[in-house]
Amino acid sequence: xxxxxxxxxxxxxxxxxxxxxxxxxxxxxxxxTSEALVSNPWRPQDFSGNKAGGLPGxxxxxxxxxLLLAVGCSLALRQLQHQGSPTxxxxxxxxxxxxxxxxxxxxxxxxxxxxxxxxxxxxRELLVAGGNVVDAGVxxxxxxxxxxxxxxxxxxxxxxxxxxxxxxxxxALTSGPAQTLAPGLALPAALPTLHLLxxxxxxxxxxxxxxxxxxxxxxxxxxxxxxxxALAARGTEGLCPLLCHPDGTPLGxxxxxxxxQLAAVLHRAALAPTSDLAGDALLSLLARDxxxxxxxxxxxxxxxxxxxxxMAQGILFTxxxxxxxxxxxxxxxAALRSGAPSPDPCxxxxxTAMSPESSTLATVDSSGSVLLLTSSLNGSFGSAYxxxxxxxxxxxxxxxxxxxxxxxxxxxxxxxDDTEANVLGLVASGTPEMxxxxxxxxxxxxxxxxxxxxxxxxxxxxxxxxxxxxGQGTLLQVAAYAEHAHVSSVPHGCCPYQGx
Numbered sequence: 001x002x003x004x005x006x007x008x009x010x011x012x013x014x015x016x017x018x019x020x021x022x023x024x025x026x027x028x029x030x031x032x033t034s035e036a037l038v039s040n041p042w043r044p045q046d047f048s049g050n051k052a053g054g055l056p057g058x059x060x061x062x063x064x065x066x067l068l069l070a071v072g073c074s075l076a077l078r079q080l081q082h083q084g085s086p087t088x089x090x091x092x093x094x095x096x097x098x099x100x101x102x103x104x105x106x107x108x109x110x111x112x113x114x115x116x117x118x119x120x121x122x123x124r125e126l127l128v129a130g131g132n133v134v135d136a137g138v139x140x141x142x143x144x145x146x147x148x149x150x151x152x153x154x155x156x157x158x159x160x161x162x163x164x165x166x167x168x169x170x171x172a173l174t175s176g177p178a179q180t181l182a183p184g185l186a187l188p189a190a191l192p193t194l195h196l197l198x199x200x201x202x203x204x205x206x207x208x209x210x211x212x213x214x215x216x217x218x219x220x221x222x223x224x225x226x227x228x229x230a231l232a233a234r235g236t237e238g239l240c241p242l243l244c245h246p247d248g249t250p251l252g253x254x255x256x257x258x259x260x261q262l263a264a265v266l267h268r269a270a271l272a273p274t275s276d277l278a279g280d281a282l283l284s285l286l287a288r289d290x291x292x293x294x295x296x297x298x299x300x301x302x303x304x305x306x307x308x309x310x311m312a313q314g315i316l317f318t319x320x321x322x323x324x325x326x327x328x329x330x331x332x333x334a335a336l337r338s339g340a341p342s343p344d345p346c347x348x349x350x351x352t353a354m355s356p357e358s359s360t361l362a363t364v365d366s367s368g369s370v371l372l373l374t375s376s377l378n379g380s381f382g383s384a385y386x387x388x389x390x391x392x393x394x395x396x397x398x399x400x401x402x403x404x405x406x407x408x409x410x411x412x413x414x415x416x417d418d419t420e421a422n423v424l425g426l427v428a429s430g431t432p433e434m435x436x437x438x439x440x441x442x443x444x445x446x447x448x449x450x451x452x453x454x455x456x457x458x459x460x461x462x463x464x465x466x467x468x469x470x471g472q473g474t475l476l477q478v479a480a481y482a483e484h485a486h487v488s489s490v491p492h493g494c495c496p497y498q499g500x
Contacts, residue, residue, distance in 0.1 A: 105487045110365035111499030112136050113476050113487040115151070116224060119143035122212040123363060124498040126204060133363040134162065134201040135209060137371040138194045140361050142213040144375075145190060146262060147221045149243070150230035152359035154265065154282065155188040155382060155394040156375040159319050161306060161409040162201060163423060165368035165480070170308070170317035170411055173197050173373075176300035177322070178397050181283075182290050185383050186395040188282060189299035190375070191269050195278040196301045207270040214270070217263035217391070220256045228253040230357070230380050238384040242391065262391030275301065285389045306411075309333055313446055314414040324408035327435040335443055357381075358429040364478035364485045368423040372409035372478075408434045410442060422481040429474050437473065 105111070110133065112123035122143045123136035131139075137160075145153045160173030173196070175189035198206055223231075223243075231243055231250035242259055243251050251257055265282050272278040279298060287294045306317040309329045316332065318325035358376035377383075378397035385394050409427040426441060428434060475490040487497040 102484070105497055105499075107485045107487075107499030108366060108483075109485065109500045110136070110363065111478070111485045111487045111497055112140060112361065112363040113478065113489060113495050113497035114140050114144065114361035115226065115359060115474075115495055116144065116147055117496035117498075118147055118216070118221065119361070120496045120498045123361075124500065125212070126209065127365075127500055129204060129208070131204040131208075132202065133365050133369045133371045134198060135204045137361060137363040137373055138198050138202065139209040139212060140363070141190075141194060141373050141375065142210060142266070143216065144359050144361065146213050146216045146259065147224070148227060148359055149393050150227055150234075150381050151357045151377065152190075152375040153377060153382070154190045154262070154390075154392045155186065156190050156359075156377050157186070157395060157397055158190060158193045158301075158373060158375045159323050159407040159409065160197060160374070161317060161319055161370075161372045161411055161425075161427075162197070163317065163368070163370040163411045163413065163425070164201070165365070165423070168413070170306040170413070171201075171303055172306040172317075172319045172325075174302050174304075174319065174323070176302055179295070179297075179299065181286060181295065181394065182292050184396055185290070185385055186378075186397045187295060187299055188279065188286070188392060188394060189301060191272075191279040191282060192275045192299050193301035195269075195272065196275040196303060199275060200303060206272075210266050210270040214263050214266040217259040217266060220258040223251045223253055223255045223257055225253050228255075234380050234384075238386055239381065239393075242386055259391040261387075261389060265390050265392065282390055282392065286387055286392070286394075289387045289389045311336060314412055316442070317411040317413070319407060319409060322407075324435040324438075328408055328410065328438055331435055331439040332442065335439065360427045360429045360474065360476055362425055362427055362476045362478040362487070364423075364425060364480055364487065366480055366483050366485045368413075368480040370411055370423055370425040370478055370480070372411065372425050372427040372476075374407055374409055374427055374429060376407075408438050410438055412442065412445075422479065425478045427476050434473075441475065 110127045112120050112127070112133075114120045114123065119140040123140035126136045126139045127133075141152070141158070144151070145156070157175045157178065158173065159175070161170060162173065163170045173193065175193045179187040179189075181187045195206065198209065202209075227243075228251065231239070236244045236248060236250045239250075240248060243257060245251060245255075265285070268281040269278050272280075276298060283294055283298060304320065307320050307325050307329060308318075309316040309332060316329065318328055320326065357378075357380045358374055360372075360374045362373075363371045376397070377393065377395040381393055383394045383396035386392075387394065410425070412424040412426075414422045424445070426438065428438060428441075474494055476495060477486075477488050477490075479486040485499060487499065489495045489497075
């Protein structure tokens with residue numbers, strides 16, 4: 001907790017004028033106050049017993065001017081050093097005005113963590129602009145749809161979990177049942193799903209969220225290592241010219257890619273007033289590319305109360321079916337009924353299990369509002385069908401596809417009786433048996449000694465949990481406690497985070 005700062009009183013500063021000197025001398029004679037320890041640089045001082053306004057006063061004014069110049073130069077230099085620092089924009093490198101400093105991943109107001117620095121930065125910009133965690137999360141998800149087409153996109157299915165700190169309620173977001181646009185190609189649902197979430201809980205105007213992603217698609221983005229690795233592993237069949245050199249070879253890390261067709265789709269979506277219309281323009285263009293009729297019924301995303309499991313430590317929230325949420329709660333309930341919560345060993349990785357390529361992100365603010373988003377194309381680059389008129393890669397997820405392996409966000413909120421209860425959010429990707437892995441993670445947290453949480457609360461340096469996961473997956477964690485927002489990941493440093 002930060003100490004309460006003393007009020008600062010600002011006084012008006014008056015430049016010295018000769019006409020004021022006689023009045024000042026009279027006041028000095030009447031009051032006969034003692035000389036101040038720190039002289040006023042705006043008032044000429046008598047250093048040699050002469051009247052103010054003589055030569056010594058001129059020197060005094062010169063000294064004051066030099067002092068002001070030195071202070072100004074010092075402040076300018078400090079600002080330049082702060083701007084030049086690689087962590088200066090993250091908000092945790094320099095001590096805040098309260099006088100205490102924070103370790104990495106700890107912020108006063110809010111934070112976001114995602115697979116790319118570009119999209120984490122975009123989410124932070126939305127927070128700075130006055131947006132909330134939903135604005136930052138939706139904007140970052142649309143950014144990932146541009147720069148990580150191997151894992152997510154406008155053709156992806158989305159699951160989300162939003163905890164509102166004001167109401168204490170948690171809401172689950174789903175893209176609805178998978179629908180088929182053409183054989184082997186799923187109906188895209190990202191735009192209407194994200195628009196629905198924003199329409200209910202966002203703060204900034206919807207078009208503001210699409211400015212950054214549209215610019216990235218139009219002006220270009222740099223291929224990062226995960227995308228380059230996915231391209232090298234899969235090949236470029238069906239992905240040219242978007243992700244290929246002129247000779248057909250895949251773009252490598254550091255190469256620039258553009259997607260002007262996708263930029264045009266995002267620009268149209270920014271003008272959509274409703275969730276249904278957000279995806280209509282995209283569906284029309286896709287149907288034209290494929291030579292099929294526009295479906296009479298589009299995607300049916302939903303917002304519904306999250307499934308929950310009350311427990312001694314608080315309430316667990318997760319997403320309903322079709323997702324791994326119900327399986328997760330069943331495993332946790334069985335473990336808690338068996339006695340003291342102690343984590344079972346990590347489940348063995350099944351050699352035959354194939355975990356769909358997926359993308360995750362998380363946002364949190366210091367009041368305890370949390371948004372977790374996970375999305376997938378059901379495989380690296382999905383169906384590998386790149387729509388020439390839209391620049392969108394479609395998913396090959398069908399009604400028979402299982403989401404158990406990847407859709408499993410989880411929020412733990414402390415007791416509702418505690419107005420300052422901690423909130424913890426976990427979302428993972430890239431590992432089979434997701435429900436069992438998440439069960440192991442949350443049980444590990446519940447088994448931690450309470451003294452550790454108390455020590456961290458006092459120090460305010462580390463997150464409430466030292467998260468762990470099984471296998472080779474990625475786990476994102478966000479938490480709110482002690483009026484601060486905390487973000488971290490496993491493996492450590494795998495996912496960039498930024499905050500304010």
